[in-house]
Amino acid sequence: MRTAALVILLMTALVLQGVVVPRLEWGGARADVMLVLALFLALHARRPWSWWSGVVVGAACDLASMERFGLFTLTYGLTGLFVATIREYLFIYNVLIQAGTALLAGVATQAAWLVYRSWQSPAGVGGFSHEGWTLIKSALLTALLVPPAHYALLSIARWLGVPDPKYRAARWK
Secondary structure, X not given: OOHHHHHHHHHHHHHHHHHHHHHHOEOOEOOOHHHHXXXXXXXXXXXXXXXXXHHHHHHHHHHHOOOOOOHHHHHHHHHHHHHXXXXXXXXXXXXXXXXXXHHHHHHHHHHHHHHHHHHHOHHHOOOHHHHHHHHHHHHHHHHHHHHHHHHHHHHOHHHXXXXXXXXXXXXXX
């Protein structure tokens, strides 16, 4: 993984998350571009980078947010570590595997943030049924964003320093 490419990718994802995604909101639910990036790096980067990808993406989110430092680092870090650990058991170039992994990771991270928000400010959570539905919609939007995003990122895999797909069908060309 090339450091300059990672910094450019992180800045682009942060701008997309902060500027574009709020305009594509669906009933209070937003896609999580940073989770998509963390999952891509956890699935496709070489070993040391794949283990630490979630921590790096989470730290960038923490630096750009007004939350306490460590919330995003911990959630994205644990998600990236888990996905990087199980990637040997997955066919990572399959679109359904990518979307399913993003759906499960999205539900897990959104649930962790919901628990954090309810612990931080019990009056600020608008009922678990409403929040739960928003959580599921957000995870679905993230899962729908994964296939085109992974396709775009795999097309510049060599520039990123990520290994090219080893299967011809996975290149989508």
